[in-house]
Amino acid sequence: MAGRKLVCLECGQVNRVPEDRLGGAPKCGTCGAALLPGKPVEVDAQTYAKAARTDEVPLVVDFWAPWCGPCRAMAPQFAAAAQAMQGRARFAKLNTEDHPEPGARAGIRGIPTMVIHRGGREVARVSGARASSQIVDWVRGQTAEKA
Ligand code: ZN
Numbered sequence: 408m409a410g411r412k413l414v415c416l417e418c419g420q421v422n423r424v425p426e427d428r429l430g431g432a433p434k435c436g437t438c439g440a441a442l443l444p445g446k447p448v449e450v451d452a453q454t455y456a457k458a459a460r461t462d463e464v465p466l467v468v469d470f471w472a473p474w475c476g477p478c479r480a481m482a483p484q485f486a487a488a489a490q491a492m493q494g495r496a497r498f499a500k501l502n503t504e505d506h507p508e509p510g511a512r513a514g515i516r517g518i519p520t521m522v523i524h525r526g527g528r529e530v531a532r533v534s535g536a537r538a539s540s541q542i543v544d545w546v547r548g549q550t551a552e553k554a
Contacts, residue, residue, distance in 0.1 A: 411463035415440055416448040416499060419457055429464065430494035445493030447486055452506040455499065459524040465496040465550040466524040467542075470515050472504040477536040478519040485521075487539035488546070496523075496546055523549050 410423040413433075417440035424433045424442060433442045447469065450458065458466055469485050471478035482500075489498035503510045503518060513522065513529075521537070523530040523546060531549040 412461050413442050413464055413497070414454065414458040414461045415442060416450055416454055416458060416497070419454050421457075421461055424464075443494050443497060445490045447482075447489050447498040447500045450499045450501055452501075452509050455501050455506070455509050458497075458499070459529075460527045462497065462524060463526055465530070465546060467496055467498045467546055468522050468524065469498070469500045470503050470510050470513075470518050470520045470522065471500055472502060472518055474504065475518050481519050481536040484537065484539040484542060488542035491539065491543050492546060496550065521545075525550060 410425040411429065413422050413424055414420070415422060415435035415438060418435060418438040420435055420437040422433070422435055422442055429443065434440065435442055455468065485498060485500070492498070501509060517534050519536055520532060520534045521542070522532040533545060537545070
């Protein structure tokens with residue numbers, strides 16, 4: 408069984424998870440961290456880059472910063488969406504103050520901006536704060552993942 412490649416967001420190791428294990432709380436074979444934790448994981452520039460080019464499960468990244476009011480307001484909505492989509496998509500947060508390079512490279516001008524990656528390419532992006540239900544609908548619509 409081929410499975411789907413997922414980069415561990417904690418240690419950066421590439422894991423291969425069988426389709427039927429995606430919903431079963433798979434863990435990283437190297438560090439034991441949950442691969443699909445159902446909550447947003449803070450990533451650095453290096454982990455983000457590796458996951459964005461490797462992950463075969465939709466990776467939803469919230470580009471944010473601590474000084475950005477709308478970003479902070481959206482954080483619980485993003486977390487709720489991550490929980491709602493556990494096993495079907497991964498949610499990560501990239502602090503653009505600590506790690507400005509990825510956003511600059513991607514041409515992101517305003518935050519919050521959410522970007523969906525899958526299979527090494529950008530699937531979609533949207534700027535501005537959203538409610539959790541809007542985030543879930545958007546990710547489902549862009550990735551054709553079934554509810
Ligand atoms: Zn790991």
